[in-house]
Amino acid sequence: MRSFCLPGIDFVSGSRVALPGELKKHIEKVLRLKPGARIHLFDGTGRYAEAVLLADAQVELGTVAEQPAPPCRITLIQGIPKGDKLELILQKGTELGVSHFVLVPMERSVGRIADNRREERLERWGKIIQEAARQCHQYHLPQLDLPSSFSTTLADAEGDEKLFLWEESQAALAGGFAAAQPRSVVVVVGPEGGMSAAEATLAETHGFRSVSLGPRILRTETAGLAIVAILQYLYGDMAGV
Ligand code: SAH
Secondary structure, three states: OOEEEOOOOOOOOOOEEEOOHHHHHHHHHHOOOOOOOEEEEEOOEOEEEEEEEOOOOEEEEEEEEEOOOOOOEEEEEEEOOOHHHHHHHHHHHHHHOOOEEEEEOOOOOOOOOOHHHHHHHHHHHHHHHHHHHHHHOOOEOOEEEOOOOHHHHHHHOOOOEEEEEOOOOOOOOOOOOOOOOOOEEEEEEOOOOOOOHHHHHHHHHOOOEEEOOOOOOOOHHHHHHHHHHHHHHHOOOOOOO
16 A cells, blocks of 8 residues: 655545645656555654545545554664765664654764755755655654754753663663663764764763674664664564564
């Protein structure tokens, strides 16, 4: 069942909704879906409806439902890496169930986002997340933030568990969790150049604890995706059906 995101849609079962131009064109010209085709429409808050395509690029809404909220809300605080890596992290992180992406400049970040390109970048990354959510049927659209301060980001972070991935950490991941079933985990991943000792200390000051992901040095895009998959197995929705 193909899914399409329509933020702000008014979910009334039995009602008819006109598809916006871009989506209408994609469904009719690219996907060549015909009247009678069944699709899912979701608004990004978890609600979705089965819908039937009608002749005049309208859809008729059927049953409205709510996708279960993730058992564990995962926030990925990602030290900004270089361009294409970031897009991979957003796409794969969405598939793996990241609820909140926080892209933050760190001391050794090579990637930088110029102020005059900030809105354009946010829009592009938002589309990448929305397309990944559509493809994997993630109806709780991940949040995306682009704060300017690592320190403020750490200070504002809230979670049952707060971790930072550090290849020099002596703390094993296993057995280190205080809560039996954390409802929210915030995890920091450094950029390609890693976290500085000062950043590691700052994270600890704000209640984050370091964890190791084993003996190999993972690329920044690998480390974040690995920890999200592990957390989803331990506390999220990847351990069972
Ligand atoms: N300092 C590394 C590069 C950093 S890797 C080097 O010498 O090449 C990018 C980020 O991935 C790190 O900041 C850390 O957050 C995470 N990371 C990579 N390997 C890790 C490991 N084995 N354990 C914990 N974190 C790791």
